Amino acid sequence: MTSRRSFLQTLSAPVWALPFVTPSNDEKYHEGKVLRVALIGLGSYASRVAEAMKDSKRAVVAGLVSGTPSKLVSWGAKYNVSASNCYNYETVDQIRNNSDIDAVYIITPNALHKDMAIRMAKAGKHVIVEKPMALNAKEAEEMVNACKKAGVQLLVGYRMHFEPKTLEIIRMRNAGEFGNVKFFQGLCGFRIGDPKQWRLNRALAGGGSMMDIGIYAVNGARYLIGEEPTWVTAQETKTDFVKFAEGVDETIQFQLGFPSGAVASCLSTYSMNNLDRFFLNGEKGFAELQPSTGYGPIKGRTNKGELQFPHITHQTIQMDEFAAILLDGKKPLVAVDGEEGLRDMRIIDALYTAVKSGKRVSLK
Amino acid sequence: MTSRRSFLQTLSAPVWALPFVTPSNDEKYHEGKVLRVALIGLGSYASRVAEAMKDSKRAVVAGLVSGTPSKLVSWGAKYNVSASNCYNYETVDQIRNNSDIDAVYIITPNALHKDMAIRMAKAGKHVIVEKPMALNAKEAEEMVNACKKAGVQLLVGYRMHFEPKTLEIIRMRNAGEFGNVKFFQGLCGFRIGDPKQWRLNRALAGGGSMMDIGIYAVNGARYLIGEEPTWVTAQETKTDFVKFAEGVDETIQFQLGFPSGAVASCLSTYSMNNLDRFFLNGEKGFAELQPSTGYGPIKGRTNKGELQFPHITHQTIQMDEFAAILLDGKKPLVAVDGEEGLRDMRIIDALYTAVKSGKRVSLK
Numbered sequence: 143m144t145s146r147r148s149f150l151q152t153l154s155a156p157v158w159a160l161p162f163v164t165p166s167n168d169e170k171y172h173e174g175k176v177l178r179v180a181l182i183g184l185g186s187y188a189s190r191v192a193e194a195m196k197d198s199k200r201a202v203v204a205g206l207v208s209g210t211p212s213k214l215v216s217w218g219a220k221y222n223v224s225a226s227n228c229y230n231y232e233t234v235d236q237i238r239n240n241s242d243i244d245a246v247y248i249i250t251p252n253a254l255h256k257d258m259a260i261r262m263a264k265a266g267k268h269v270i271v272e273k274p275m276a277l278n279a280k281e282a283e284e285m286v287n288a289c290k291k292a293g294v295q296l297l298v299g300y301r302m303h304f305e306p307k308t309l310e311i312i313r314m315r316n317a318g319e320f321g322n323v324k325f326f327q328g329l330c331g332f333r334i335g336d337p338k339q340w341r342l343n344r345a346l347a348g349g350g351s352m353m354d355i356g357i358y359a360v361n362g363a364r365y366l367i368g369e370e371p372t373w374v375t376a377q378e379t380k381t382d383f384v385k386f387a388e389g390v391d392e393t394i395q396f397q398l399g400f401p402s403g404a405v406a407s408c409l410s411t412y413s414m415n416n417l418d419r420f421f422l423n424g425e426k427g428f429a430e431l432q433p434s435t436g437y438g439p440i441k442g443r444t445n446k447g448e449l450q451f452p453h454i455t456h457q458t459i460q461m462d463e464f465a466a467i468l469l470d471g472k473k474p475l476v477a478v479d480g481e482e483g484l485r486d487m488r489i490i491d492a493l494y495t496a497v498k499s500g501k502r503v504s505l506k
Numbered sequence: 507m508t509s510r511r512s513f514l515q516t517l518s519a520p521v522w523a524l525p526f527v528t529p530s531n532d533e534k535y536h537e538g539k540v541l542r543v544a545l546i547g548l549g550s551y552a553s554r555v556a557e558a559m560k561d562s563k564r565a566v567v568a569g570l571v572s573g574t575p576s577k578l579v580s581w582g583a584k585y586n587v588s589a590s591n592c593y594n595y596e597t598v599d600q601i602r603n604n605s606d607i608d609a610v611y612i613i614t615p616n617a618l619h620k621d622m623a624i625r626m627a628k629a630g631k632h633v634i635v636e637k638p639m640a641l642n643a644k645e646a647e648e649m650v651n652a653c654k655k656a657g658v659q660l661l662v663g664y665r666m667h668f669e670p671k672t673l674e675i676i677r678m679r680n681a682g683e684f685g686n687v688k689f690f691q692g693l694c695g696f697r698i699g700d701p702k703q704w705r706l707n708r709a710l711a712g713g714g715s716m717m718d719i720g721i722y723a724v725n726g727a728r729y730l731i732g733e734e735p736t737w738v739t740a741q742e743t744k745t746d747f748v749k750f751a752e753g754v755d756e757t758i759q760f761q762l763g764f765p766s767g768a769v770a771s772c773l774s775t776y777s778m779n780n781l782d783r784f785f786l787n788g789e790k791g792f793a794e795l796q797p798s799t800g801y802g803p804i805k806g807r808t809n810k811g812e813l814q815f816p817h818i819t820h821q822t823i824q825m826d827e828f829a830a831i832l833l834d835g836k837k838p839l840v841a842v843d844g845e846e847g848l849r850d851m852r853i854i855d856a857l858y859t860a861v862k863s864g865k866r867v868s869l870k
Contacts, residue, residue: 324778329691333789375741377866381767395761395771403745407759407771414688414787423778425697502741502864 177465179270180205180227180243182234182258183250184213187272190437191249192221194457200465205243207234234258238265245270245468247299251346252353256281263292268468272299274357274490275483277348282487286480295468296480300361301460302435303476306451307442308365311422311429312475314444315368320424323404326367327421328359330435331393331411337385342412350391352490356410358435359420360489363398363406365476366422366429371398371406371489373504376496381413396493541829543634544569544591544607546598546622547614548577551636554801555613556585558821564829569607571598598622602629609634609832611663615710616717620645627656632832636663638721638854639847641712646851650844659832660844664725665824666799667840670815671806672729675786675793676839678808679732684788687768690731691785692723694799695757695775701749706776714755716854720774722799723784724853727762727770729840730786730793735762735770735853737868740860745777760857 179201181188192203205227206217214228227242237243245268248258256276259269269289275298276282289296302308315323331351340346347353364370376396386392392413398406409417420434427445434440439453466472476482492503543565545552556567569591570581578592591606601607609632612622620640623633633653639662640646653660666672679687695715704710711717728734740760750756756777762770773781784798791809798804803817830836840846856867 325693325773325775325781327691327693327773329689329785375739375864377739377761377763377769379763379767379769393767393769395769397741397759399741399743403743403757405741405743405757405759405773407773409689409691409769409771411689415789415792417689417787419785421693421783423781425779428779500739500866 175200175465175469177201177461177468178204178242178244179461180207180229180237180246180267182207182246182248182262183254184208184210184217185249188247188249191247191457191461192217194455195461197455197458198461198465200469201461205229205237205240205246207231207237207246235261235265237262237267244268245464248272249299251340251343252277252348253346256285259285259296260288263288263294263296266292266294268295268297270297270299270464271483273361273483274348274353274487275480276487277353279484279487279491282480282484286484289480296483297464297467297478298480298483299460300476300478300482301456302358302362303365303474303478304459304463305440305456306454307431307440307449308434309475310449310451311431311442311444312365312368314427314429315366315422315424319427319444319446320422320429321426322402323367323422323424325404325421325423326363326398326406326408327419328362328406328408328434329417329419330355330359330362331409331414331417333415334385334412342385342387342390344387344389347390349389349490349494350386351410351412352391352394352493355412356391356394356396356408356493357486357490359396359406359408359410360398360486360493362420362434363408364485366420367400367404367406369400369402369404370485371400371505373399373502374489374492374496375502376493378497386412391497394493394497396496398489539564539829539833541565541825541832542568542606542608543825544571544593544601544610544631546571546610546612546626547618548572548574548581549613552611552613555611555821555825556581558819559825561819561822562825562829564833565825569593569601569604569610571595571601571610599625599629601626601631608632609828612636613663615704615707616641616712617710620649623649623660624652627652627658627660630656630658632659632661634661634663634828635847637725637847638712638717638851639844640851641717643848643851643855646844646848650848653844660847661828661831661842662844662847663824664840664842664846665820666722666726667729667838667842668823668827669804669820670818671795671804671813672798673839674813674815675795675806675808676729676732678791678793679730679786679788683791683808683810684786684793685790686766687731687786687788689768689785689787690727690762690770690772691783692726692770692772692798693781693783694719694723694726695773695778695781697779698749698776706749706751706754708751708753711754713753713854713858714750715774715776716755716758716857719776720755720758720760720772720857721850721854723760723770723772723774724762724850724857726784726798727772728849730784731764731768731770733764733766733768734849735764735869737763737866738853738856738860739866740857742861750776755858755861758857758861760860762853 418433431442442449782797795806806813
């Protein structure tokens with residue numbers, strides 16, 4: 143077992159550079175500072191996060207919140223969470239009295255993010271919320287303000303912000319290795335299945351593909367270009383009016399303009415085969431990622447050749463880095479806080495406005 | 507030397523499948539039916555065409571038209587064209603009396619295409635015109651009508667319409683191998699040099715990057731999706747107001763919508779490093795070309811693997827196929843006639859309108 147001191151020393155290296163061993167929860171507790179997380183909403187993505195946290199060095203599943211009693215039982219057994227750390231949506235505010243839990247990770251349908259984030263902020267817990275952080279910028283602002291007021295931190299589950307190949311491209315851009323960046327392209331989509339899922343329910347999802355998958359291109363444009371857009375345009379196409387009801391977007395093409403004159407051309411879709419491509423073009427070089435945001439290994443190359451970093455489950459790195467941010471005050475290369483999530487929500491609001499108006503929408 | 511009969515038999519095979527030998531002009535004349543072409547406008551692209559025609563099996567440089575007497579002398583010597591087959595812009599109408607010339611290939615600045623095409627139609631010669639065929643759809647229509655009236659054919663220098671990997675993708679699409687096509691992406695651009703060149707002169711070029719390089723994406727979207735667009739949107743970005751004066755577009759992002767619901771997302775630019783990427787996504791497969799329209803070897807792959815065809819200079823194949831169209835009445839897989847060129851000009855007109863209005867423009 144490593145000492146506290148040697149353990150903390152290793153933290154100064156990026157997580158993906160560390161030798162990879164799977165610590166047990168007991169070991170992690172003995173290491174000292176670990177982030178004890180309650181998962182709120184035990185759906186398929188929460189399951190992915192919980193599995194990934196098994197390999198996390200600094201984050202553990204310490205609590206569970208679900209409206210389904212049987213899930214609390216089965217998940218509790220699987221992740222070694224005692225009944226006293228399990229809650230339903232009526233009892234969850236009592237988490238304020240639970241000193242076993244440092245933070246919550248809200249992985250519910252989008253429409254439930256805001257209220258739960260505010261409740262958990264009031265309960266004095268750090269709030270991690272899955273993307274999109276809210277239904278719109280107004281909600282996101284309320285969340286940011288509530289967390290600020292409560293003195294807790296608010297993070298958004300932007301796992302790509304810790305992905306090594308992505309970070310290497312950002313490092314190269316910052317170092318000027320691409321020259322002035324001129325163009326970003328993000329194609330994000332897949333063919334969505336079950337028409338009854340909440341992601342296709344306007345009230346729960348707040349939209350369609352844009353909220354779920356298009357946001358990767360919005361966010362990717364920002365972290366790869368390294369600027370904030372000043373205008374957007376967007377065009378919606380719908381071919382299946384049954385599966386994609388009013389307010390649930392099937393396909394949106396969208397464009398972003400940046401202060402430097404760089405532009406982004408993006409696609410968000412729920413009806414095309416796996417589209418998962420980022421491309422960044424600068425005056426002196428380029429980078430591409432394909433897949434660019436999928437859960438599996440990211441593949442990428444630049445004008446200098448193929449990017450070579452070992453794959454580590456994104457959610458594992460994310461949770462380790464979230465622990466470092468919340469416990470050690472670490473500043474990540476690309477922000478993952480509520481303000482960062484809010485920026486994406488403002489852009490998505492503008493994109494939906496642009497879809498409706500058919501006109502360019504300026505961003506402040 | 508092959509007999510006329512065996513030569514014609516080989517023509518039923520696609521040109522790129524033929525064993526590759528460089529015939530001399532004399533040999534070509536002895537073969538019988540060859541297309542005798544007068545080049546109009548002896549600039550750098552004409553030079554590329556003339557060089558490529560050295561390897562053409564069925565087309566020869568038979569005439570030269572230039573406003574620069576010294577060019578007529580040097581080109582005449584280089585391509586073995588007698589002074590009697592050389593013209594300037596005052597004398598070129600006399601080409602009507604020249605039985606050595608079957609067709610003209612207009613490779614002047616865009617603004618001169620229309621008048622020259624109409625003059626040459628009136629002179630009874632088939633007209634080949636480099637893309638863009640005109641400054642706008644109105645001019646293109648005049649050209650189509652003039653050629654129709656004169657009983658000559660009008661072809662546009664769409665060299666990609668004969669490029670083997672491009673044609674294989676079109677064949678696969680037609681055979682349903684990609685399923686329903688949903689998305690095309692065309693990124694076309696380069697960093698333009700000399701600010702004094704005619705391509706950056708609004709009066710001569712009729713626009714900027716869109717007229718020169720963006721047209722490849724317009725055309726590519728049509729031949730790869732296999733439908734005609736019903737709407738367009740477009741967004742212009744300009745960073746260099748000196749190099750790119752009023753009416754000369756530096757960068758335009760544009761989108762096309764098709765009747766099936768397929769969409770295209772394209773970029774036309776004069777200020778980014780070589781962008782030469784096509785991507786076609788269908789429900790069952792995909793294709794990509796990169797480079798997709800450059801002069802050198804095209805590289806491509808589909809969901810089935812890399813496309814394997816030998817590179818033959820595009821302009822060589824193009825001129826052989828033009829000979830087959832004009833002399834044998836061959837129907838190419840993708841049209842290259844004036845109507846085809848006119849379709850692109852109508853779309854480009856709509857794109858410029860969309861840039862100005864900021865609104866979606868419907869196409870009939």
